[in-house]
Amino acid sequence: MARMRNLLGAAAAALTVAAMGALTPAAPAAAAGPTGDGVVSPSVVGGSQAAQGEFPFMVRLSMGCGGALYSSDLVLTAAHCVGRTGTNTSITATLGVVDLNSSSRITRSSNYVYRAPGYNGYGDDWALIRLSSPVTGLSTLKIATTTAYDSGTFTIAGWGANREGGAQQRYLLKATVPFVDDATCNSRSMYNGQVIAAEEICAGYTAGGVDTCQGDSGGPMFRRDAANAWIQVGIVSWGDGCARPNKPGVYTQVSYFASAIQSAASSLGG
Numbered sequence: 001m002a003r004m005r006n007l008l009g010a011a012a013a014a015l016t017v018a019a020m021g022a023l024t025p026a027a028p029a030a031a032a033g034p035t036g037d038g039v040v041s042p043s044v045v046g047g048s049q050a051a052q053g054e055f056p057f058m059v060r061l062s063m064g065c066g067g068a069l070y071s072s073d074l075v076l077t078a079a080h081c082v083g084r085t086g087t088n089t090s091i092t093a094t095l096g097v098v099d100l101n102s103s104s105r106i107t108r109s110s111n112y113v114y115r116a117p118g119y120n121g122y123g124d125d126w127a128l129i130r131l132s133s134p135v136t137g138l139s140t141l142k143i144a145t146t147t148a149y150d151s152g153t154f155t156i157a158g159w160g161a162n163r164e165g166g167a168q169q170r171y172l173l174k175a176t177v178p179f180v181d182d183a184t185c186n187s188r189s190m191y192n193g194q195v196i197a198a199e200e201i202c203a204g205y206t207a208g209g210v211d212t213c214q215g216d217s218g219g220p221m222f223r224r225d226a227a228n229a230w231i232q233v234g235i236v237s238w239g240d241g242c243a244r245p246n247k248p249g250v251y252t253q254v255s256y257f258a259s260a261i262q263s264a265a266s267s268l269g270g
C-alpha cells in the first residue's frame with residue numbers, strides 16, 4: 001500500500017508540474033548556474049549538476065517526468081507518466097540541453113503513446129512516446145538486453161526534486177548509486193516483499209542520501225558497458241519518499257522488458 005500511495009503521489013506531483021509548465025520551474029533560483037562558480041548544487045537528491053552534452057539522451061517531458069532517447073523519434077519513459085496507448089499530441093519533449101530554459105533547447109510534440117500493455121499500477125512500468133518528427137544530432141541510449149549489466153554502480157539523472165517534497169529543477173542533476181540485490185531490497189527493513197524481483201531493480205545506499213525523486217520518473221538509470229558506452233538498465237519508477245535510509249530507489253528492470261520494448265518500438269516505426 002505504501003507503494004500505491006507513492007505512485008499516486010507521484011502522479012499528483014506530475015500533474016502539478018504540468019499545470020505550472022515544466023519549462024518554468026517554480027523555483028529556478030534554487031538551482032545554481034551551470035558555469036564555473038564552484039557551487040555544487042544538490043542533485044536528483046544528493047548529486048551535482050550534469051555538464052552540457054554529458055548525457056545527450058536525457059529528455060524532459062511536459063507532464064513532469066524524465067525519459068531517454070531510444071531512437072531519433074522514440075522516448076522511453078515510465079508507464080505511470082503517461083495515459084493509455086493511442087494517439088496523443090499533448091506531450092512536449094525538451095531535449096539537447098541541461099538548462100530547460102536554454103534558447104538552444106530542442107522541443108518536439110508527441111504524436112503517439114504506447115504504454116506497456118500489462119501496466120496496472122504495479123510493475124510493467126515502461127512506455128514509449130513517439131515524437132512528431134525525428135531529432136538529429138543527439139545520441140540515443142541503448143537498452144540492456146541481458147542481465148549482464150544489472151549490477152555495479154549506476155548513474156541517475158533528472159530534473160526532478162532535489163529533496164523529498166522539493167521543487168523541480170531547471171538544470172539537470174546527476175548522481176551515482178550502487179545496485180541493491182532483490183533479496184536485500186525485499187528484506188523486512190527495506191521493502192518487505194513489495195518489489196517485483198523479476199521486473200524491478202533497486203539502487204541506493206543503505207544510509208540513504210542519494211536517490212531519484214518526484215519528477216525523475218521515467219528517466220533512465222544507466223552505466224557503462226564493456227565497450228565503455230552508456231547502457232540503460234533501469235527506468236525511474238518508485239520509492240518510499242526520497243533518499244531515506246533503507247529505502248533505495250526502485251527502477252523498472254529494462255533487461256526484463258527489452259524484447260517487449262524492441263517489438264513495441266518496431267511497431268511504432270522506430
Ligand code: ARG
Nearest residue numbers: 010212214215216217239249
Ligand atoms: N514516482 C516518482 C515520479 O513520478 C519517482 C520516485 C522515485 N523515488 C525514489 N525514491 N527513487 O517522479
